Amino acid sequence: MSSSNNDAAAATHEEVQVANDDATGVVRSTRVTVSQSRVRKAFDSTYRQLSRTANVKGFRKGKVPRGVLEKLYGASIPEEIERILVQETLEEAIGKSGLEPVVQPEVEAGSPAPDAAFEYTLRIEVKPEIELPELDGLPATAPKVELDAAEVDAELERMRESNAPWVEVAEDVKVENGHTVTFDYKGSVDGEFFEGGTAEGVDLEIGAGRMIPGFEEGLVGAAAGEDVTLKVQFPADYGAENLAGKDAEFACTVHTIKAKVVPELDDEFAKDLGDDFDTLDQLRSKLGDDQIQRKERTATTAKQKTVMDSLLERTDFDVPPGIVERQLNNQLQQMAQQFQGQLPPDVLQQQLGRMREEGRESAERRVRESLVLEAVIKAQALEAGEEEIEARFNEMAEAQGMDVKQVKEMAASQGWGAAIEAEVLDQKALDFLVSKATVEEEVAADPAE
DSSP states (O other), X not given: OOHHHHXXXXXXXXXEEEEEOSOOSSEEEEEEEEOHHHHHHHHHHHHHHHHHHOOOTTSOTTOOOHHHHHHHHTTTHHHHHHHHHHHHHHHHHHHHHTOOOSSOOEEEEOOOOTTSOEEEEEEEEOOXXXXXXXXXXXXXXXXXXXXXXXXXXXXXXXXXXXXXOEEEOOTTOOOOTTOEEEEEEEEEETTEEEEEEEEEEEEEETTSOOSSTTHHHHHTTOOTTOEEEEEEEOOTTOSSTTTTTOEEEEEEEEEEEEEEOOOOSSHHHHHHTOTXXXXXXXXXXXXXXXXXXXXXXXXXXXXXXXXXXHXXXXXXXXXXXXXXXXXXXXXXXXXXXXXXXXXXXXXXXHHHHHHHHHTHHHHHHHHHHHHHHHHHHHHTTOOOOHHHHHHHHHHHXXXXXXXXXXXXXXXXXXXXXXXXXXXXXXXXXXXXXXHHSEEEEEOOOOTTO
């Protein structure tokens, strides 16, 4: 390469210079200087392009003198030059700064001039340098995992109730609380029937509290085939203003009365449930196993949360505000998608506004957790193995009822494969912290005490 070419290369290299401030926090300032020659080239190029496209009376396109263009467009050209220069030099400037932005840097710039160098300042947010405390023996708490026979008995009772058939009672049995009644009714206020006050073949469980006060109570004691007149009063805060607080009469005809027949708790009950149960003991054992698994999952979640609480309490670092804002926006976006179409637009916007204020603390917590887990992963040299990533894909496929190949193809096409690896690593870091923690088991208080 000739010396002239070397000089040109050196000049190009020096067209963009950077100077970092001396700060050591998560928000840094970098001053970027673009050489006067680069600025002049940008002005020249912009005016040449403008000359080819501008419509100026008395001149053909491409033949408009620059002086004329400067008079016509000179006030607006610097703003365009600023945009061009920042866009062209931003990546190079960040690279030369040696900083790794965690969000898009903010730019503050003056107005460029063709006869001077152009300067702008980057506000660059970077990850904090985290000094981890001693990780052995971090305190954590979790509920003690033990079988509660009373919970198993309560679950069996719920199963008996949910599997109990409704059977029509004998002719001489009258309506009681807990019965289901099939009936017709026709309501009137001051002798006039009202809209919505008439229905036929209604099924109503007596005592469930579905009707206005006094209605269900008024049916108690009635027999199948009997006509009953109920005198009730609508609540003062009833939804229909024309009925609120009014006295009403309902002419009712009871057609059928059914009672729930709860099955005996025996081997036959277990067999009727299916699932290959032959005896009540097998069913009880399965319920006990399920209970232990639920409690183990709850205990694991509690350990992870409380050991993370302990770690964050012992780890002091600043959080880049831009990451918190991004996390908060992600939370708001998820909320908006969840409730889209379920809430009126104005109500949804009110909820999102409230969430923006109230959700900032939780957003910062999530960011802190992510950063400290990243520090643990680095300190312990944790890696996500192929088998672990494969297992996570299998879990996702099973949860979504999809073939694992489809899930992998989605990850590849949508670009979230790396997020799966990060998720596996975070989980390994949490598991590591729990394995080193000093866990105190909490015994649930006896409700009878």
